[in-house]
Amino acid sequence: MTWHEYHEATRHSVEALKRSRHFLDSANMPEPFRHYEGTPLLDLPADPVLGEVPADGAAWLSQLLFHAAAVSASKVAPGSRDRYALRVNPSSGNLHPTEFHFRTRGLQDWPDGLYHYRPSSHMAEQRGRGDFGTGLAESSAPVVFVLTSIAWREAWKYRERAYRYCLHDIGHAWQSLAIAAGAMRCESFASGEFDDDSVAVTWRLHEDEWPMLVVELRGESILLGGQPEQETVCFGGAANSLSKETVKYRAISEIHEATKTRLARGGLRGKGEVALTAAGLSAAAFGGVARKRRSALDFRGGEERISQAQLLELLAEAVRPVAADFGGEQFVGLYLYVHRAEGLEAGVYRYRAERGELEQVASGDQRVAAAGLSLGQDLAGNACVAFSMLADLERATRRYGDRGYRYVFFEAGAIGQRLYLGAESRGLGATGIGAFYDERVQEYLGVEPAEGRVIYHFAVGYPVADPRVEA
Ligand SMILES: Cc1cc2nc3c(=O)[nH]c(=O)nc-3n(C[C@H](O)[C@H](O)[C@H](O)COP(=O)(O)O)c2cc1C
Incomplete structure (x- = not known):
């Protein structure tokens, strides 16, 4: 299966949704937390404050993970007493297919080794002690x-389309990590191009975990000076089973196979910037924003408007280049359904990133259209602005082969994460929207697929209070 076949096969249309009704098997819902059982557990200090000088490696890692990947609130499902954890990074359906593994080298008072982050208790599972390498040709990053x-977590609900959401979620998780690291005066660089199988072996990943992105962190706040371990010891740990039964989706296995790299080719390196420094936030203030970020359940559809200046700032931050081996070229463009923005007539606009300008392509009330195109989700109509992200998949896959399919979704997820944090830091709210009618969006915007395919929707506005969320 090629990227093109997968993408076509996983479009939403009214007919396809009617044809294939899917009933969720709640008894088989995958466990949201992966544990590697039997490994030594290393404590990360509780309630760290971003920007405080860390006392040692554990304190540094705790600050980073608490503001990039930790549990940050909980939600009670309507009509039930079941409580779900919510995390700093968002995830389609709150299913969290993304796992965070890390390798450390030379940190002060923290053993070199291979770790898996355990968000349920904010601890590090030590899967090995010593020097394990990374699977990249070479990395000196500490x-x-x-x-x-873990595609099954997402496929349980979204079936074949789930691979798209897994990729988006990686984009969100990556920027969650990169921006938190940036607030700690660290640089990050992401590699999407690596030999999948050898990274999986080097990191001793359970077979249901697929490596998607390798992110190196360097910076002055990382406390170095630890003594190298004399020997390498592997604990591994037994991966917990997530469901009674795992349903395999052929389309997902095939698109994953098609986008795999056997030998890294080396991409066009892009030097990215940390998006939120422009909003002028201190590290501590950013820490509060990251922990408070939530997806809006809906937006207040009254008269409140986003200011034009806020909107333009938000857009400029969102589309800054990413620091990645695939970051040298950008593939995602933004269309806006403007409902309520000061100084802007309601209508459809295209964001001209190179000039930082909005170009109007249609006028008139877009609320019904934006909600309708987003599978009838009211929040896209009640927001101040809804978005369609269109990607030049042809150019990306010409440049990177089928691997490029991953990169455009990472890029869209990264834009989404910057929109989430940018909105939150300005007293607004946001929601990622993975569900939309692909073909109708193309028709509505008058864009041929060869010029750009819709891959993600988004909404920004004034959120209604969500009674299900508990801090
Ligand atoms: C890729 C992606 C797609 C999403 N799609 C939708 C959607 O179609 N509709 C919606 O209401 N929320 C959507 N969300 C929001 C998630 O439901 C939300 O992130 C999740 O419930 C966790 O809540 P939190 O963001 O407050 O942590 C999406 C989020 C992501 C990252």
Whole structure:
């Protein structure tokens, strides 16, 4: 299966949704937390404050993970007493297919080794002690993350389309990590191009975890000076089973296979910037924003408007280049359904990133259209602005082969994460929207697929209070 076949096969349409009704088997719902059982557990200090000088490696890692990947609130499902954890990074359906693994080398008072982050208790599972490498040709970075996807977690609900959401989620998780690291005066660089199988072996990943992105962190706040371990010891640990039964989706296995790299080719390196420094936030203030970020359940559809200046700032931050081996070229463009923005007539606009300008392509009330195109989700109509992200998949896959399919979704997820944090830091709210009618969006915007395919929707506005969420 090629990227093109997968993408076509996983479009939403009214007919396809009617044809294939899917009933969720709640008894078989995958466990949201992966544990590697039997490994030594290393404590990360509780309630760290971002920006405080960390006392040692554990304190540094705690600050980073608490503001990038930790549990940050809980939610009670309507009509039940079941409580779900919510995390700093968002995830389609709150299913969290992404796992955070990391390797450390030379940190002060923290053993070199291979770790898996355990968000349920904010601890590090030590899967090995010593020097394990990264699977990249070479990396001198003291801290290296591998973000993996467990596709089944997402496929349980979204079936074949789930691979798209896994990729988006990686984009969100990556920027969650990169921006938190940036607030700690660290630089990050992501590699999407690596030999999948050898990274999986190097990191001793369970077979249901697929490596998607390798993120290197460097920076002055990382406390170095630890003594190298004399020997390498592997604990591994037994991966917990997530469901009674795992349903395999052929389309997902095939698109994953098609986008795999056997030999890293070396991409076009892109030097990215940390998006939120422009909003002028201190590290501590950013820490509060990251922990408070939530997806809006809906937006107040009254008269409140986003200011034009806020909107333009938000857009400029969201589309800044990413620091990645696939970051040298950008593939995602933004269309806006403007409902309520000061100084802007209601209508459809295209964001001209190179000039930082909005170009109007249609006028008139877009609320019904935006909600309708987003599978009838009211929040896209009640927001101040809804978005369609269109990607030049042809150009990306010409440049990177089928692997490029991953990169455009990572890029869209990264834009989404910056929109989430940018909105939150300005007293607004946001929601990622993975569900939309693909073809109708193309028709509505008058864009041929060869010029750009819709891959993600988004909404920004004034959120209604969500009674299900508990801090
Ligand atoms: C890729 C992606 C797609 C999403 N799609 C939708 C959607 O179609 N509709 C919706 O209401 N929320 C959507 N969400 C929001 C998630 O439901 C939300 O992130 C999750 O419930 C966790 O809540 P939190 O973001 O407050 O942590 C999406 C989020 C992501 C990252």
